Amino acid sequence: MPDIPTFDEYLRSLSRLTEHVDPTLETPDSLLIRAAGDALDQLPLVTREVLADWVRTHPEWCHVLGLAVGLPQEKFKNNLKQLFGTSGWITLARLRSEELIERLDEEFGLVAAVAAQRRRTYTFGDLLAERGGGRRSATRAGTSGRSLEDRIEEIARDLGLPYAVRTRFTGTANRSAPCDLVLPSGGARAEIAVAAKGFDSTGSKLTDAVREVKEMAEVRQPRQYIFAVVDGIGWLSRQSDLRSLHQLWADREIDGLYTMATLDRFEQDLATAARRSGLLD
Structure with missing residues (x-):
């Protein structure tokens, strides 16, 4: 040698090894999350029943509820696996929406978290703090x-x-x-x-x-x-x-x-x- x-x-x-990524650029994932967040923001009120209907109508948005309580996608999937024996959130949202929302609310305070965050006004500092969390x-x-x-x-x-x-x-x-x-x-x-x-x-x-x-x-x-x-x-x-x-x-x-x-x-x-x-x- x-x-x-x-x-x-x-x-x-x-x-x-990794290319710099412009944090302001939209991606398919960010567009989906934004659309789901806008839809949650437009709900007339937030209850277990309303969220169950919302997630049943839009099962592809289900993982955004995890983000609302601080669970990135992998942690959300792992928690679903523990709670329901499966990480398939689309199937859970379609077939077991009431049970899904009930357990997420019991475990993570989902209803209160969504309701509180919809009322809050976010600053540029909040945005930078979120980016500083290291998830990306x-x-x-x-x-x-x-x-x-x-x-x-x-x-x-x-x-x-x-x-x-x-x-x-x-x-x-x-x-x-x-x-x-x-x-x-x-x-x-x-x-x-x-x-x-x-x-x-x-x-x-x-x-x-x-x-x-x-x-x-x-x-x-x-x-x-x-x-x-x-x-x-x-x-x-x-x-x-x-x-x-x-x-x-x-x-x-x-x-x-x-x-x-x-x-x-x-x-x-x-x-x-x-x-x-x-x-x-």
């Missing part, structure tokens, strides 16, 4: 991580290599570790395992990412290759964690650490490892 760049050189290769950035962070996974999978596919994604591999003493790409497949047959960890925001996911890469290094067998593709400006606020991953590379506990800017090198190293493992002619 080529010489290992310094940590500062690696740090300079980090890139922003959290969604984009997940998207950026998946983009790295997609890129390394594309490279393996273009090389004609057998692989599996988002699984575990077995290493020394029958211990296993998670990985985002494994060749040729998971379990004890694994010859090459790759982690893809891309974040433009900071948080607990970065800690989990470091732990997973270290776990991969700890369980590897001598014949196995371990690579990590780690990128995103979120790591600039967690340089000590990033340095620990670079140290794994410097100590040859993993076989490569890459960013989007150095994926050409990843492709070369992956092909070399695949040939040495008998996966590529």
Whole structure:
């Protein structure tokens, strides 16, 4: 494998993985939410019966009631799953609207929340405070991580290599570790395992990412290759964690650490490892 760049050189290769999104631009989701909010605002009064009729008439708007009580879509779905055994809000709204509204009101004070918020006048400061809650950035962070996974999978596919994604591999003493790409497949047959960890925001996911890469290094067998593709400006606020991953590379506990800017090198190293493992002619 080529010489290992310094940590500062690696740090300079980090890139922003998510594009800037103009918060004033309308999207299909925002238009739907706006239409639902306007319809709620036009109701003559807010009661359980009125909301049940409203959601039965417009089941596609049901998740907006979750937003009214502070539940983003995923949390709304999870709560529906707990309360009703299903997260399918459209079916619930059509067939069980009275029960749906009753439970949402009992659990989250839905009627009072909608009634109070309809009467309130919102300021620009309120808008900025809502944007500062991190919901949009959290969604984009997940998207950026998946983009790295997609890129390394594309490279393996273009090389004609057998692989599996988002699984575990077995290493020394029958211990296993998670990985985002494994060749040729998971379990004890694994010859090459790759982690893809891309974040433009900071948080607990970065800690989990470091732990997973270290776990991969700890369980590897001598014949196995371990690579990590780690990128995103979120790591600039967690340089000590990033340095620990670079140290794994410097100590040859993993076989490569890459960013989007150095994926050409990843492709070369992956092909070399695949040939040495008998996966590529």
